[in-house]
Amino acid sequence: MSTSVANAGKKEKEKLDPKVLKVALVLVFGALAPQLDSTMVNVAIDSLTADLSSTVSAIQWVITGYILAMGLAVPISGWAINRFGGKKVYMLSLIIFLISSILCSVAWNTGSLIGFRVLQGIGGGLLIPTLQTMLVQTTNGRNLGRVISIIGIPTLLGPILGPVLGGIMVNDLSWRWIFYVNIPVTLIALWLAWTIIPSSATSQHKQSLDIIGLLLLSPAFAALIYGIAEMSKYGSLNNTSVSIPLLIGAALMVAYIIYALRTTKVPVLDLRLFRSRHFLASNITLFLSGMTMNGALLLLPLYYQQVRGESVIYTGLLLIPQGIGMLLTRSWIGKLADRIGSQIIVIISLAVTSIGTLPYAFAGAETNHVLLAAAQVVRGAALNGILIPIMVAAYEGLRKEQIPHASVSTRIFQTIGGAFGAAILATAIDHYMTHHTITGVTTLALAYQEAFWWSIGFSVIAVIPSLLMVNRKKQQEVG
Numbered sequence: 001m002s003t004s005v006a007n008a009g010k011k012e013k014e015k016l017d018p019k020v021l022k023v024a025l026v027l028v029f030g031a032l033a034p035q036l037d038s039t040m041v042n043v044a045i046d047s048l049t050a051d052l053s054s055t056v057s058a059i060q061w062v063i064t065g066y067i068l069a070m071g072l073a074v075p076i077s078g079w080a081i082n083r084f085g086g087k088k089v090y091m092l093s094l095i096i097f098l099i100s101s102i103l104c105s106v107a108w109n110t111g112s113l114i115g116f117r118v119l120q121g122i123g124g125g126l127l128i129p130t131l132q133t134m135l136v137q138t139t140n141g142r143n144l145g146r147v148i149s150i151i152g153i154p155t156l157l158g159p160i161l162g163p164v165l166g167g168i169m170v171n172d173l174s175w176r177w178i179f180y181v182n183i184p185v186t187l188i189a190l191w192l193a194w195t196i197i198p199s200s201a202t203s204q205h206k207q208s209l210d211i212i213g214l215l216l217l218s219p220a221f222a223a224l225i226y227g228i229a230e231m232s233k234y235g236s237l238n239n240t241s242v243s244i245p246l247l248i249g250a251a252l253m254v255a256y257i258i259y260a261l262r263t264t265k266v267p268v269l270d271l272r273l274f275r276s277r278h279f280l281a282s283n284i285t286l287f288l289s290g291m292t293m294n295g296a297l298l299l300l301p302l303y304y305q306q307v308r309g310e311s312v313i314y315t316g317l318l319l320i321p322q323g324i325g326m327l328l329t330r331s332w333i334g335k336l337a338d339r340i341g342s343q344i345i346v347i348i349s350l351a352v353t354s355i356g357t358l359p360y361a362f363a364g365a366e367t368n369h370v371l372l373a374a375a376q377v378v379r380g381a382a383l384n385g386i387l388i389p390i391m392v393a394a395y396e397g398l399r400k401e402q403i404p405h406a407s408v409s410t411r412i413f414q415t416i417g418g419a420f421g422a423a424i425l426a427t428a429i430d431h432y433m434t435h436h437t438i439t440g441v442t443t444l445a446l447a448y449q450e451a452f453w454w455s456i457g458f459s460v461i462a463v464i465p466s467l468l469m470v471n472r473k474k475q476q477e478v479g
Helices: 018-042 045-051 056-073 076-084 086-105 110-139 144-151 153-172 182-196 211-234 240-262 271-275 277-307 312-318 320-340 343-361 369-395 400-434 441-466
Strands: none
Touching: 018 056, 018 086, 018 110, 018 144, 018 153, 018 182, 045 056, 056 076, 056 110, 056 211, 056 400, 076 086, 076 110, 076 211, 076 400, 086 110, 086 182, 110 144, 110 400, 144 320, 144 369, 153 312, 211 240, 211 400, 240 271, 271 277, 271 400, 277 312, 277 343, 277 369, 277 400, 277 441, 312 320, 312 369, 320 343, 320 369, 343 369, 343 441, 369 400, 400 441
């Protein structure tokens, strides 16, 4: 009997298995700590700089080091799941995250904090793709949309709760509390995983670690992320801190592609998956939609803080409507994707996302908060219709042993797309400001308007690859 996700059982109108739901909630609970941690650290930069007697440029490595370590760890997850089983890898990632959080909370200077954050990034980099793989494999191909909608819960809560909680802790307690809160959450997650998640069977064919592939792909991913992050900082490609990492990353990626297509062993990321038109289209759409979603996640809080002059805590509260919109559609979008497929949902959602972004493309320093909140609800409701169906399409038709490779691929495309989108939008704002001699709130508002138009443009471009995605649940296995 085929192990294909596409051919596994009756997919339509099935209730979600309570056992699957329980495992999904346990796995997602463990992902809350990394998602909240990332957003909370962002609001603590000033506090870290002052308390550790450092500079902003040095403290930025607290964020950059985490991202780079995450990039290095992501490609390892597929091999590790095949070799040791998903439960062991998931628990190991939680243990790494727990230990590193404790170490971060007692960091004594900038260097120690950066080092401990690198360790934390390894845990986070292993955790998310492992979670995705375990959940998709647990479904046996049934109700993929509903399960993937559960995967999105941490992504939903992180940007909403992170800035608010981080702001409260930094203002009223200490930046160390950002790491303290990870400790009980991770301990509970470990206990739940140990007691509830069944031990996952390892592959009968033990996959040897593709050392060459790993030495090409992991640094390629990390170098690209670093170069894109530096692009946000310097505002263009005309800087060696930007161009050199990007060129190194691109060269290593090309070298990996050539190697992976020629090697006789199972590569760390199996490129044969991209023979599927639907898988290729899903990943390209995921890249472009990452530019749309993550780019706006950068713009919205900065708009409220820089143009409207709001505090970090109040900005977090003003962003809640987008989360409400996501909550409204999260469940039924998953069911709809299970029933009719992905293409039409993604196209409509990209259009609605553009509509929800339009008020910000005209917003100034005095634009009505109610209008902007309503736009956020519309935008948030549409974001689920982008991410969930794309992920369903990416996993549709894959055999069980291909799922870890798909998790690695989707994570890479989504992360690079999000970083690239944020970099382009930040560059657009800087470019506008440097070309206008008159500075002030009005000019800054116009700069953000231009950046929001760029975000709308990303959504429009993303429609093109989405046209190649599956429109009904009828696919063949990927060879």
